Amino acid sequence: MSTSIKWRKIKRNISKNNKIRFFDLSFDLLCITGFDGYLKQVNPAFCRIVGYTEEELLSRPYIEFLHKEDQSKIKNYDFNSYDKETMQLPHMEVRYICKDGTYKWIAWTATIDINEELIYGVGRDITDKKTLEKTNMELNSIVEASTDAIIVIDRDGIIQSWNGGAEKLFGYSQSEIIGQPIQVFAPEEKKEECDKIVQKVLDKGAFEHFETIRLKKNGQRVQVFNIVTPIKDKEGNVTGIIALIRDNTEKKQLENEIAHLDRLNVVAQMAAGIGHEIRNPLMSVRGFLQLLGRQEEYQKDKDYFHLMIDELDRANAIITEFLAMTKRKPSNPERGNLSKVIEELLPLLQAEAINNNKWIVKQLEPVHDLVFDNKEIRQLLYNLVLNGLEAMETGKKLTIRTYMEDAEVVLAVQDEGKGMPAEVLERLGTPFLTTKENGTGLGLALVFRIARQHKARVFVNSGPSGTIFHIRFPTHSF
CATH class of the missing domain: 3.30.450.20 (PAS domain)
Structure with missing residues (x-):
């Protein structure tokens, strides 16, 4: 070979x-x-x-x-x-x-x-890859099905993931928000808090939970509850953060209503004890002032008598509102239509707006009839509109809407003012709480009282572009 x-x-x-x-x-x-x-x-x-x-x-x-x-x-x-x-x-x-x-x-x-x-x-x-894919699909389905906002950010605080709950809560789509810093929906006074929480989770690798305020895309402030937890790699290094954010508005609303009721109970006890006792001597003083004012020797002081009588009438009006806070039921409930009441009251409201170089826009949709006290609903509407007009500068408009939503009749009054600070929003409806120089602080307190008596719920959203009150009336009788 x-x-x-x-x-x-x-x-x-x-x-x-x-x-x-x-x-x-x-x-x-x-x-x-x-x-x-x-x-x-x-x-x-x-x-x-x-x-x-x-x-x-x-x-x-x-x-x-x-x-x-x-x-x-x-x-x-x-x-x-x-x-x-x-x-x-x-x-x-x-x-x-x-x-x-x-x-x-x-x-x-x-x-x-x-x-x-x-x-x-x-x-x-x-097999491991398929199992992981299945787990990820299931987790993604859970995340997308969640009504809570679930957001993932990297170590630089940049948003990497944004679920449907986040889109619904804040109003940003994924394409708008991915790649943006997490501070984008923190109000100016909360940006430092936001930075500190992120840094604390990154440094300590432990979860945090807290209540705070965030901003929607339209500038509306929203009360939220946050749970922030770190994302770690196999070596235990923090690579990012997951934030679960829940709309806390209704919970805070309920807490505020309970606190508000407690304060109103105190007011009711005070009013029941001293309201009539104050009014009686005031009326006596008013009567004597009228009597003295007619005498010839006091004609030179007529203007002073008129001023004193006007101030007594103003005090009497405050006492009347004060006593109204103690009422527990509507006085004369009857069937009526909220949109019709607004139509009837609108000329008076328009005159008030025009006198101050402002205007009112109505957007009234067909709504179900309700059982309510006509006078009190008029008072509620008048107080809301007057409050909105006073909050706006000249040339601005106020919008009154009615519509049906979730088997409820909704009244919405929206102004174009500068909004209310958070500390005022938290105590809104408290008697004598006012930011106006000559306000009594009873107008909105009366709104909350009338709404409560009609088993309606009051929701308030306020931001730099204005404030909107939503009064949601159940369609069943009280």
Whole structure:
């Protein structure tokens, strides 16, 4: 035998041995499959991953080892769809049923040999990847289904993820907010607080929970409850933050209403005890002033008498409002329509606005009839409109709306003032609370009292562009 022939034979043996060694040592599943549907050869990794011996795998059609839902993939698979140049078949992912009853996801890459009627396949176990994908899909579904805002930010405080709950709460779409700093919806006085909370979570790697105020896209302030927790990698390093933000408006509203009721009870006790006792001597003084004012010797002081009588009348009006705060039920409830009441009262309200170079816009939709005290609802509306007009500069407009929502009749009064500070909003409706130089602080307190007596709820949103009151009346009778 010549030396060249000998070396060619040695090379063939080395090549064959290397192929066998590669076949046996591969961590991926390697197999040769015949056109008859049977496996012809499998490597040790194949046996190890699915739990069957080589004999068991070669003795049955390979389709029997597949999950029932994936068997149809093989039955409908077009083996003629291979690439004519590379002879490679389309990629496929199927589940193999293991001997212990579990299943493994295997991603297959294969080439076909038409002449030998064989398919050479390389499979990779992607079960962990599929499990992770499924878990992520489930988590994403939970996140998207959540009514709470769920936001992910990186270490620089930049928003990376924004769910549907966040979009609904704040009004920003994902395309608008992704890539923006988390401070974008913090009011100016809360930006420093926001920075400190983020830095604290990043530094300590512990979660924080707190109540605060945030801004919607339209500038409206909203009470929220925040739970902020760190995102950590395998080494425990904080890589980002998840913030769960819940609209706390109704809870704060309820707390404020309870506190408001407590304060009103104190007012009621005071009013019941001293209201009439104060009014009686005032009326006596007023009567004597009128009597003295008619006498000739006091005609030179007539203007002073008128001023004193006017001030007594003003004090009497305050006492009347004060006593009205103690009423627990509407005096004369009857069926009526809120939009109709507004139409009737509108000329008076328009005159008040025009006198101050302001105007009123009405947007009245058809609403269900209610049972209410007509005089008190007029008083509520007048107080709300007067409050809004006084909050605005000249040339601004006030909008009155009525509409149906969630089986409730909604009255909305919106001004274009500068809004109210947070400390005033928290105590709104408290008797004698006022920011006006000549205000009594009883107008809005009376609004809250009338609303409560009619089982209506009051919601107030205020920001730099103005304040809006929503009074939501239940359609059932009280």
